[in-house]
Amino acid sequence: MKTLPLIITAKLDAASSNYFDRLRIKHFPPERNFLAAHVTLFHHLPGENLDEIAADLESFAVRPAFSIAFDSWRSLGRGVAMNITSVELVNLRTKLAAHWHHYLTPQDSQKFQPHITIQNKTDPQIARQLFQEISRTHQPFDGVVIGLSLWTYLGGPWRLEKSFLFAKR
Numbered sequence: 001m002k003t004l005p006l007i008i009t010a011k012l013d014a015a016s017s018n019y020f021d022r023l024r025i026k027h028f029p030p031e032r033n034f035l036a037a038h039v040t041l042f043h044h045l046p047g048e049n050l051d052e053i054a055a056d057l058e059s060f061a062v063r064p065a066f067s068i069a070f071d072s073w074r075s076l077g078r079g080v081a082m083n084i085t086s087v088e089l090v091n092l093r094t095k096l097a098a099h100w101h102h103y104l105t106p107q108d109s110q111k112f113q114p115h116i117t118i119q120n121k122t123d124p125q126i127a128r129q130l131f132q133e134i135s136r137t138h139q140p141f142d143g144v145v146i147g148l149s150l151w152t153y154l155g156g157p158w159r160l161e162k163s164f165l166f167a168k169r
Helices: 015-025 047-060 089-098 124-137
Strands: 007-011 039-043 066-075 080-085 117-121 141-153 158-165
Touching: 007 015, 007 047, 015 117, 015 141, 039 047, 039 089, 039 141, 047 089, 047 141, 047 158, 066 089, 066 124, 080 124, 117 124, 124 141
Parallel strands: none
Antiparallel strands: 007 039, 007 141, 066 080, 066 141, 080 117, 141 158
8 A cells, every 4th residue: 555655844933834824825715725834854755764764854854943934935937936045054955865865756866946836826927926026025034944734635735744843942
């Protein structure tokens, strides 16, 4: 029996999560919006290795929380995403990728470009209007990565398996 794939996300502080959740609810096509706003680190790890991957995340989560910058918006053509700048996030993801190199799909082997999608798979004109509007008024701000979350992909929605919280700063 084939198991469902696993997804790893960075867990954000409540204020950042709430801000991006509100934008996602407002702008993401409702018939496709199964999820809260998120920062995906890995899109497809093998579900049959759930226990091993959870143990790995437990060991990688023994570290302090760290800041990230929400600095600019990115056009996705048919959507809009917030770019994230964080050397620590990129370094953590790089270490996890090296550890799981034998599990990585082509998508997860690509260069990591951290972001939060607030709109996707919509009309390009609607996306362009949102990008122009939201870029004009954006003021960069910082957030905090407080942990890692492990999810099972259910063909649309995701099921949270466990979150692994970092030490407080």
